[in-house]
Amino acid sequence: GITRRYNFEVKMQNVTRLCQTKSIVTINGQFPGPKIVTREGDRLEITMVNNIKYNVTVHWHGIRQLRSGWADGPAYVTQCPTQTGQKYVYKFRVADQRGTLFWHAHISWLRATLYGPIIILPKHGVPYPFPQPYKEVQLFLYLSSDYCTTHYVDAFKLKVKPGKTYLLRLINAALNDELFFSIANHTLTVVEADAIYTKPFRTNTILITPGQTTNVLLTAQNHHPNASFLMAARPYATGPATFDNTTTAAILVYARDPSQKDTHTKLPLLKPKLPFFNDTSFAAKFNSKLRSLANSNFPANVPKKIDRQFFFTVGLGLLPCPKIQTCQGPNNTMVAAAVNNVSFVQPNIALLQAHFFQTNGVFSTDFPTKPPFKFNYTGTPPNNLMLSRGTKTIVLPFNTSVELVLQDTSIIGAESHPLHLHGFNFFVVGQGVGNFDSKNDPAKFNLVDPIERNTVGVPSGGWVAIRFRADNPGAWFMHCHLEVHTSWGLKMAWIVQDGKEKNQKLPPPPSDLPKC
Template sequence: MAMRLDRYLASLFLICFALFQSFPTEAAVKKYQFDIRVKNVSRLCHAKPIVTVNGRFPGPTIYVREGDRVLVNVTNHAQYNMSIHWHGLKQFRNGWADGPAYITQCPIKTGNSYTYDFNVTGQRGTLWWHAHILWLRATVYGAIVIMPKQGMPYPFPQPHGETKIILGEWWNSDIETLVNQANKLGLPPQTSDAHTINGKPGPLFPCSQKHTFAMEVEPGKTYLLRIINAALNDELFFTIAGHNMTVVEIDAVYTKPFTTRVILIAPGQTTNVLVRANQPPGRYFMAARPFMDAPVPVDNKTVTAILQYKGVPNTVVPSMPKLPAPNNTRVALNFNKRLKSLNTPQFPAKVPLKVDRHLFYTIGLGANPCATCQNGTQLTASLNNITFVMPKIGLLQAHYFNIKGVFRTDFPDRPPVQFNYTGAPLTANLGTSLGTRLSKVAFNSTIELVLQDTNLLTVESHPFHLHGFNFFVVGSGVGNFDPSKDPAKFNLVDPPERNTVGVPTGGWTAIRFRADNPGVWFMHCHLELHTMWGLKMAFLVENGKSPEESVIPPPKDLPPC
């Protein structure tokens, strides 16, 4: 039934898309109601109450078209405070709709509502939404599908059908309880008990034969898979037995197409691929498993779903694909190297060639004193040795209304001390400074930011997400960034453009963006564990000279603090 419904919705979507191309219409207003409710859900032989949107896990898909206005009224019936982030939507001048709790808004309290009101401008493709408070995005998440403007075809062959593949994580126990217990000990919570595809772990897990996602295909036809990594803490390899995938889009930006057997996708990222049903009719597993090339524990079990050719009975045992080893750095780095912007006259890569401000941020794990914790210390994380402290009111409100004492604007452009960032592990002097410190940026200035992993405690790969902007990934490497040599190798012609990028284990990534969106914009590691530990900061982008270059006034129903 689920397979038929999914196929019906995808077909209906493609028919509507074709009609939009034939009959141009004005931009529409799309309205959605999100009721935050607790519902009992069973997975892996365990039933537990989870927080959902409209009782669905994953939540509903937002379908819009480039140029549309979107109104999502969120009503909170759960016991937790709530906020929703529309991951990857730029929210031009409109940080009030961005969603991270205590950054651009105070959360929606139990029994209250807030309408996220935003325009989808200059973006098309696959994005997603998720809770942006506590660890609630473990179950509160869903897809955003943005159709191109009417009359605007895809820059790749029109698929026969499409399917969303949302990768997630599942804990048998209540995740908020686990996190609270771990924080009291100063340690990380246990890893998840399973990964999921569209909320389902697949038949390799106990009690999961009925909790298996399947998509039906017809021989010779091509399908678009919209793949989203909604996992909290794991980068994932994804592959399909017997089938190649052609990558055509990342983070709602078209890419130069290339064919691969496996993709790597970090938490927060989206990847659109074309799959041609060109194998002998049968049943084929789609599978995902973590990539982790550092000595850090992960949930290394394999989640599966089924690609099933029409007419093949369910009794046929699916073929299993060969996934890369969990620590296969070569496959991970090679995949990311192949990503390039499409960079055509219609979809240009507007890479900033002149840089107004160079930033260099070190990523570190650490330990701060904690009298009540298990070892007398609490694990922590920092950028430039600063562990970010969340404020009690929204930073955007404090900025807009000029409320003093909430934050400082002295986040340093460089770390306080230079050292051999990726040398032998450093296990002494791991303390960090605490503060709510922002980096103030001039409107329309161009920024180059180098994110450098360090071996404080351990090296590790970190996916970083910047709110309010896309950026260009102009360079990446293993080891310490060399400012005298590495910039000469930057790709300034067709680098990948995205909103979330992985910093390689024991390496660095350089990004560039134009700060043309005024407001307060969060930047953080998209591993929930590290964000909780303080691996985050925010940019305060100043207003421009005109009202059209300034933050718009807040909506009347903005949640009170």
């Protein structure tokens, strides 16, 4: 592979969207940010210079970062933030991944405007496992309902020719919304998710959580020149949402055949029928159709023998109100979020530094392996609302094979939680509604062709079982990709120890790693 270099200057820029001009945080003045195009096996060196008044870090979401944890990016997990005027070079290799990912800021809420696509092409001469598209559309759908509108002012127009097939790379960069996405009168063929090829399947609508990416093939039909079809997204919410904020992503327009006269007919813009905002049965069906390709070229290396099993509840709860504040919760409490009732507290120096240099007192290694009470989703009143705070981790010896059941509690609020794991892909071996049944559910796990990904939606009032192999030494964040829940503490970290061999150890930090 070769080394590809990018310069990322973090700077403020006036950007006009939806008829409003605002000064926002950007990379190189661009919004969305610059597109990184690389090839499997290449090295990336991205020099980030911070020219704004806030601290910044950037995360390369979904990049495995094999033994390059210092470049992963989450603030106070793998690095101290880059301060005003400082620079940091993110160096890593893109190995054994191909498809669409994205990068985004990983500190406070800066990812609202700091994000851009990462395109990983297959190695030279290696074809896609699906028909070569006529065009890989230079359109990256930022399904960001945070910029929703019913006016189509800024809508991107994708021109297509009848009969041709296009590859669309869809990225959910929204802060807080899981989305349905659909194109009026067109069928999509899903071929890749989170930079992993899938068994192709046809669908009118895709479901995509924040942090997920999906590649679809779209074949243009025999429509009239100028025929226009809306590509639209709508949040998926199982709670009592009463709004319908359908948002426009883009418009598909059929090209005029230059050999024919333009008939000047004004064709109506056709709108897609999206599932209802709380269509859980569509969501369950869609997720069960997602399977990894699992063939000899792209095997699914699902861990079969499990070394460690964990059961995590994810959801909201209450914390005692801090003295300096007034709180809205009952009995002087505040709403927070947690994993196994531990609301994560950000340390003052990065976990990875503390781990590497064996600094005591930064984090503890007693993160609970199961909830502190017998969890029962149907239990009334909710089993245990009270949370505790802590910077707790779980230490895994190198190459531990892990099975983790994530159970949504839905004690307060009813949303699914897109859980994202840094440093690994995992296999989604099972999912269901209600309580996870440890006696009967494991027998139904798919160990043959489960989808492999880096972010999974834990359904509201349901569970997901994942498996991964801890073959990447470092400190790895796992958190809800809804920004509001991350900020409330729905996060934890795994510490994966070095292996015995030289190529199983985390190298020392680069000399320009920012200091706290």
